[in-house]
Amino acid sequence: MGDSYVTEPTFVNHDTGPILAIDCHPSGKKFITCGQKANNCNGLxxxxxxxPVLDKSKASDENVPKLLFQVESQSQSNSCRWSPDGKRFAFGSDDASVSVWEYVGRINSLGSITGGAQNVERYKECCILRGHRMEVLSVEWSQNGRYLASGSLDYRVIVYNARKLPDQIAVLTECEAPVKGLSWDPIGKYLTGLEGEKKLRFWATDSWQCVTTVTEPFQNSKEETVLSRLDWTPDGKFLMTPAAVQDGQPLIQLIQRKSWKSDNFFAGHHKGTTCVRSMPRLIDVTLKNGKRSQLACAAVGSRDKSISIWCFPGPKKPLLVVNNIFNHTVMDFAWCDRNLLVCSQDGTVKVVNLSENLIGDMISNEAMVRLLARLGTRLHDSWVKWSLL
Structure with a gap:
């Protein structure tokens, strides 16, 4: 693994219940997990x-808080994401709701709203979205901060006006299977949904009309997981999706923007792929011929309990593989600079620190903002502000 290493912050847990989703705050100073408590099946x-996750000395310092806030709900939480400005988070649950919470400051008093561990930060529930009829499997904010989308077992995607919740922008009803995962194009032109493990659907954000569907990579896929995490490369050139299969080999398929061709893939896992997440910025590398190039770096998780790290475009083999890192399925990723946070259905979180020797230098936040601006996105002012922190 070179200079890269894996750590396990054992204090990050859901009382042995599964951790189904994880997301890093835009500031990089905190992160969120969601799933279920094992002892009472409540959502957490x-x-x-x-x-304390990244610094062992702070993990052992009693004056450094580990848990900042927690909320229990009556049903399992399947997906959680921070808003681009970092002021809110949303989570979708088995009771068909999406709950949105807003940060309102730090507190010094003991206790929490659930009577559990001490809360250090204070959040208020600012909205409960009840547009779905069945379990909500995915929630995703658009990168410009304008929209919040949710996908459900009810075969529907709902797009909300994130600035005027609970107003709905569109209800996308043409799906033919449960919507297991969603991803917003970073350039702002498309919303993508994975239906079952059989079809990708791309909607245009200017009309909310379906512009294309992609089925070929999924013809031999099996219905093995309820949740799938897909992602675009940070420059929006490729959509990366789990659940693809070719000649019996589980893949992460790369769908090229606009042509919608699926000629490229990541292979190597021996059980179905469940999640993929790219670093939010491109990396700058020097090629063997001395030329500089900008690549996307992404993490892949699988039911085989292993993860792999890939660069694209690049060789057809991963930069790094960590086998049997968990005792159960890999569920989701969150990037914090060179640190990759990984959660599993076994109820643990691992942190993979990737060295500069392994992946090169990330381009700056400013350069990433300029690149996306050149590619046509209109970034929300608050997102630009947070991305420059």
Whole structure:
């Protein structure tokens, strides 16, 4: 693994219940997990301090809080994401709701709204979205901060006006299977949904009309997981999706923007792929011929309990493989600079620190903003502000 290493912050847990989703705050100073408590099957959402996860000395310092906030709900939480400005988070649950919470400051008093561990930060529930009829499997904010989308077992995607919740922008009803995963194009032109494990659907954000569907990579896929996490490369050139299969080999398929061709893929896992997440910025590398190139770096998780790290475009083999890192399925990823946070259905979180020797230098936040601006996105002012922190 070179200079890269894996750590396990054992204090990050859901009382042995599964951790189904994880997301890093835009500031990089905290992160959120959601899933279920093992002892009572309630849903659990926890905001954690990043410092003790990345710094062992702070993990042993009693004055450094580990848990910042937690909320229990009556049903399992399947997906959680921070808003681009970092002021809110949303989570979708088995009771068909999407709950949106807003940060309102730090507190010094003991206790929490659930009577559990001490809360350090205060959040208020600002909205409960009840547009779905069945379990909500995915929630995703658009990168410009304008929209919040949710996908459900009810075969529908709902797009909300994130600035005027609970107003709905569109209800996308043409799906032919449960919507297991969603991803917003970073350039702002498309919303993508994975239906079952059989079809990708791309909607145009200017009309909310379906512009194309992609089925070929999924013809031999099996219905093995309820949740799938897909993602675009940070420059919006490729959509990366789990659940693809070719000649019996589980793949992450790369769908090229506009042509919608699926000629490229990541292969190597021996059980179905469940999640893929790219670094939010491109990396700058020097090729063997001395030329500089900008590549996307992405993490892949699988039911085989292993993860792999890939660069694209690049060789057809991963930069790094960590086998049997968990005792159960890999569910989701969150990037914090060179640190990759990984959660599993076994109820644990691992942190993979990737060295500069392995992946090169990330381009700056400013350069990434300029690149996306050149590619046509209109970034929300608050997202630009947070991305420059």
């Amino acid at each position: 959402v926890v905001v954690w301090n990043m410092d």
